[in-house]
Amino acid sequence: MSRPERRTVRDVRRGNQAMLLRALYFGGPASRNDLCEATGLSSATVSTMTGELLGDTVLVEAGHVDSDGGRPRVLLRVNPGYGYVVGVDVGETQVRVELFDLGMTERARALYAVHSARHDPGLVARHILEGIDTVIAEGGVSPGQVLGVGVGVPGIVEPGPDALVRAKTFGWEAVPLGTLLRAGTPLPLYVDNGAKTMGQAELWFGAGRGTSDTVVMLIGSRVGGTIVTDGGIYRGAGHAAGEIGHLKIVTGGRPCKCGGRGCLEAYVGAEAILDRAGVVADSAEEEAALARLLAAGSPVLDETVELLGVGLSNLIHLFNPERIVIGGWAGLMLGESRLVEIRAATAANTLLQPYRTASIMLGRLGPDAVAMGAATLVIEQFLRDARFPTSVGTMS
Amino acid sequence: MSRPERRTVRDVRRGNQAMLLRALYFGGPASRNDLCEATGLSSATVSTMTGELLGDTVLVEAGHVDSDGGRPRVLLRVNPGYGYVVGVDVGETQVRVELFDLGMTERARALYAVHSARHDPGLVARHILEGIDTVIAEGGVSPGQVLGVGVGVPGIVEPGPDALVRAKTFGWEAVPLGTLLRAGTPLPLYVDNGAKTMGQAELWFGAGRGTSDTVVMLIGSRVGGTIVTDGGIYRGAGHAAGEIGHLKIVTGGRPCKCGGRGCLEAYVGAEAILDRAGVVADSAEEEAALARLLAAGSPVLDETVELLGVGLSNLIHLFNPERIVIGGWAGLMLGESRLVEIRAATAANTLLQPYRTASIMLGRLGPDAVAMGAATLVIEQFLRDARFPTSVGTMS
């Protein structure tokens, strides 16, 4: 049974402040009065709280708005320069490190090519650590201004300070990426699956904006996803939830890299689509090959759409989301030409009521959003307490 | 985005009291000192809070425990007689109304046979209302002592005061069961899907006890289930989540009553199993027929186990639960003879790590637990605020 935590009056403050900060972060500039409405707090509380946050320079004023015949309202917003966050995307071909300010404006970037054949954990960790130093230097911010580092990796990330990563693609069995990185940086670390971080990016800044029960399906060469319940990423008991790619849709079907059979990934992933269509293409050419296939048309694509509909149907029946976002480069290509058919295939397999509550849309962020999403893990924590973490706060 | 609510100091009290009450309800009798540990609250707070609750007779003393050489500790527990709850199971063949005390001891029961052919909503509502009066009278409690009525129905229950029920089995399109019942009783009403209420019963008192990320799969003639995340039933954006029975596991497979094809229910439900095995049995004989089939063995059963494994695999990949409970009369029969095979079939289709975190067990409550689970909906609310609801609180 879930054990709710003891609460004291200070938690009230923390919670309300987080709510106010969230309203301001996502609701753009707003006056104190607007914040009263948005948060439900009294004007007295909003006043003292904003006063405090302005004093800490977490908030800054953002101009005035005249009112008809009264005192003009002062707009407030989160100070983008109050702190900075680093997002890392550990991909198959490169390690990508980006520095963002709190407004998620990119300030610097560092890329490190890695050979897809072998991903040495030590090498990857060194790339990340060097990247962190590089973007901090290039971005012209002091290390003390950095709130933390978010890292998106393939595979499953076990919770805990070690952040054990199991990524079959890389041949990583139980790589303690957290430990490796912590040895090289004192910054708070947040490690999570890359599909989940990208899903959070879509949730915060993309097609999932404003929703709280959402499924983000990412189709690239392979298939991953994020399940959002109650406004947050659902991770399950061991941080392995949301393995959408390995949803079984064809019993005893095509073998999948995971060792199983009939996985969604073995049908609707770009690699699988091309393979089924008999197209030979190495990973660099996949995108062009899929584009050609889409232009030419193929019964394989029809089947893909059908099976994607089955997969989405399963997600709808289990999660009853208000929105489904299809992203990833292959998902976007497929969706742009076949969204109507995808919706129809889903509807054909789904009970009417839950189908109606789920609006199926395409993602709005490119495949580079993994690093950005990883950075949002840090921001998520920041919005909870608006402080520079004192101890080396860590999760995974 | 989920909008957390404003909090005041009173919410702190409410929350802490709820936590204390919960600890006492599920943790059996405990001393004030034990409660300090269990809740994390200071002894001062526990003392005042228990004092208040004792004064309201929500709690009662439950004996003493000698300590070696000191003041003996006084044990406290929730007073079972403080209030009573009614649970209703609207089934295919009968409407079942039960009265429980807070300790979930059954105090009275009323059954009403209904013809499975036609479930007139008005008739069902009249049965329920009459049942409520009957069990209250038979149980010898005054109506003022009843905290509320929980109702478990088939199909999807839309949230809202109307509690619109869509149950294809009954031919109910959008029956406003909440409205119908509220016209006949002032008691607070909680209407939900019967599989969900039964799942909650297993979670609270059965095989799911102590877990917080759990999937309960109920296999009877048909297939339903409950998904528990973070200690509570996950209902999704439109209260239609957890439709486990209509998970698609065979693309283009057997037609299902829902209108789709290849649903889990179309393979592992008792009706489907018998049908696939070529056994003709009406609903009264299903149980015996399935027992004979299990004793005799059949390739259909092997296939069933295999497909059940696929279904469970999907659930594990999506939810990463710490426990999976298989219940329902057919599920229990199947599980008792084939649990090992079911586990093996699941493992064969599942990634190792999430499979390991999920212990697959059989349910411990009989099929009659629907009404009990419905009653827990009321108790759940009671544990939140330990008061007799003043206004006609309602959800669905």
Add this chain to the structure above:
DNA sequence: TGATCATCTTTCGCACCTTGATTTAACATG
């Protein structure tokens, strides 16, 4: 120019919360 009004923001006293420290209660032991 000064009075009035409309609107936004701050201030202040109050009620309520949890807590740590202290005191009181209730037993066993010798």
Add this chain to the structure above:
DNA sequence: CATGTTAAATCAAGGTGCGAAAGATGATCA
């Protein structure tokens, strides 16, 4: 009967949000 031990109650202190009232700031109008 004095002493030690553990459990539970009490009390003052520090935090928190709220409602009411006051203050601030600009538009409007005589």
